Amino acid sequence: xxxxxDKSYQTPLWxxxxxxxxxxxSQQVSRRNLLKSAAGATGVIALPVFSLDSxxxxxxxxxxxxxxxxTLEVTLAHLLPVSATGPSSAxxxxxxxxxxxxxxxxTSAQEKEFIVKGVGWLNSFANSKYNKTFVQLSFDEKELxxxxxxxxxxxxxxxxxxxxxxxxxxxxxxxYGGNPNGIGWQWLEHQGGFPLPKAGxxxxxxxxxxxxxxxxxxxxxxxxxxSNRLVNIPLIKRTNKA
Numbered sequence: 001x002x003x004x005x006d007k008s009y010q011t012p013l014w015x016x017x018x019x020x021x022x023x024x025x026s027q028q029v030s031r032r033n034l035l036k037s038a039a040g041a042t043g044v045i046a047l048p049v050f051s052l053d054s055x056x057x058x059x060x061x062x063x064x065x066x067x068x069x070x071t072l073e074v075t076l077a078h079l080l081p082v083s084a085t086g087p088s089s090a091x092x093x094x095x096x097x098x099x100x101x102x103x104x105x106x107t108s109a110q111e112k113e114f115i116v117k118g119v120g121w122l123n124s125f126a127n128s129k130y131n132k133t134f135v136q137l138s139f140d141e142k143e144l145x146x147x148x149x150x151x152x153x154x155x156x157x158x159x160x161x162x163x164x165x166x167x168x169x170x171x172x173x174x175x176y177g178g179n180p181n182g183i184g185w186q187w188l189e190h191q192g193g194f195p196l197p198k199a200g201x202x203x204x205x206x207x208x209x210x211x212x213x214x215x216x217x218x219x220x221x222x223x224x225x226x227s228n229r230l231v232n233i234p235l236i237k238r239t240n241k242a
Contacts, residue, residue, distance in 0.1 A: 004121045004155035014108045015157050018164060060099050068119040072098060072162075074135045075122070078142050079159070080166050086187045089166060093180055097169035098162075111161070118158040125149060 001009055063069045076089040076098070089095070101107050102115065126134045126145055137145065149155030173196045174182055185192050 004149045004152045009154040014111050068116045071119045087183050092169045094169040098165050
């Protein structure tokens with residue numbers, strides 16, 4: 001593919017599995033109202049995210065000065081801009097969330113490639129229309145450009161992918177890195193689940209389900225003498241608490 005408008009594009013399986021029930025860019029409601037309407041259905045789920053340590057923060061600070069992170073930050077800011085009525089993408093740490101999705105979280109290589117290539121396609125489209133990169137455009141020019149790519153399947157999927165991560169950054173437990181101090185929950189008037197995960201208890205720090213099952217219960221056979229014969233008594237040995 002060379003652009004969002006390549007007719008050979010077909011929605012990939014990874015996107016179908018993550019696709020929202022609504023086509024967010026085609027709804028006749030504001031993006032903020034869409035977030036609020038989805039809170040009841042999505043807010044109760046502890047969405048995966050990773051906190052940024054100092055090394056990762058420094059890495060992101062350097063990375064976002066160039067593409068793809070420069071354009072991704074500006075795109076996220078346009079999708080959820082600064083407003084007096086609610087938090088912005090910067091307030092919910094949307095870029096930091098996406099950075100961890102791309103660099104730490106076990107995200108599919110196809111999805112990461114799609115996000116990065118989308119930045120190139122977006123800038124190529126901006127250059128063809130305005131002879132500028134996306135970050136150099138005015139707010140109105142950015143809006144027209146994003147609406148333009150949303151008319152293609154690839155463009156709509158790319159924007160929906162970024163919007164999905166805005167949802168997650170808005171709704172994630174703070175221990176994972178997004179939603180600092182529960183700012184998203186406060187705005188949505190949502191009560192997070194309890195107890196909230198802490199460092200060392202986040203899903204990516206836990207053993208896999210199969211491994212955990214083996215650690216929690218190990219059946220041992222102990223020979224015991226009874227009535228002049230040996231019998232096997234199954235014992236449950238707990239080696240790890242859930």
